[in-house]
Amino acid sequence: MVDEARRNAVDTGEHELLCRVDAMRPFEVLDAFEHEGFVNADLLKAVGAVLRHLAPAQYGDAEQEELQLCDYDFRELVAFASKAENEGFWYAYAEYGPEFESPAARAVVADPRALEDLLKQYEKAIDGFWEQPDAETQYDAHLGERDRRDKMAKRRATV
Numbered sequence: 001m002v003d004e005a006r007r008n009a010v011d012t013g014e015h016e017l018l019c020r021v022d023a024m025r026p027f028e029v030l031d032a033f034e035h036e037g038f039v040n041a042d043l044l045k046a047v048g049a050v051l052r053h054l055a056p057a058q059y060g061d062a063e064q065e066e067l068q069l070c071d072y073d074f075r076e077l078v079a080f081a082s083k084a085e086n087e088g089f090w091y092a093y094a095e096y097g098p099e100f101e102s103p104a105a106r107a108v109v110a111d112p113r114a115l116e117d118l119l120k121q122y123e124k125a126i127d128g129f130w131e132q133p134d135a136e137t138q139y140d141a142h143l144g145e146r147d148r149r150d151k152m153a154k155r156r157a158t159v
Contacts, residue, residue, distance in 0.1 A: 075142040
């Protein structure tokens with residue numbers, strides 16, 4: 001996967017970082033990409049898959065904490081949970097995978113088991129979201145925002 005990421009790198013900074021990846025621990029790769037301000041999806045998928053299968057002691061010196069989602073990412077998880085509940089996890093994963101903002105959350109999406117774990121981690125929070133009186137309004141507003149972002153991304157891709 002790292003070789004695929006190298007082939008798909010689009011700028012000098014990304015190429016330079018990818019040259020250093022082999023010597024980095026997985027959590028350092030995610031941290032570096034987040035701080036550099038760009039994300040190579042292929043590399044994040046690779047790192048996410050590696051992180052999922054390492055024993056905690058192999059992660060490195062960083063303490064492993066539960067993933068904290070920003071508001072947008074939380075609502076994206078709520079939307080995915082709704083789709084998974086209605087259509088089944090695997091169909092929802094294949095057709096409607098969450099489009100998170102943060103690189104760490106995007107890495108989770110690369111591994112369906114990690115995404116299932118994230119759903120379990122946030123299960124009470126998701127249930128609490130739906131108990132709010134304006135939950136439907138917030139949900140619809142999020143879907144509208146996601147549609148807007150998708151349209152903007154498509155426009156940028158055609159320019």
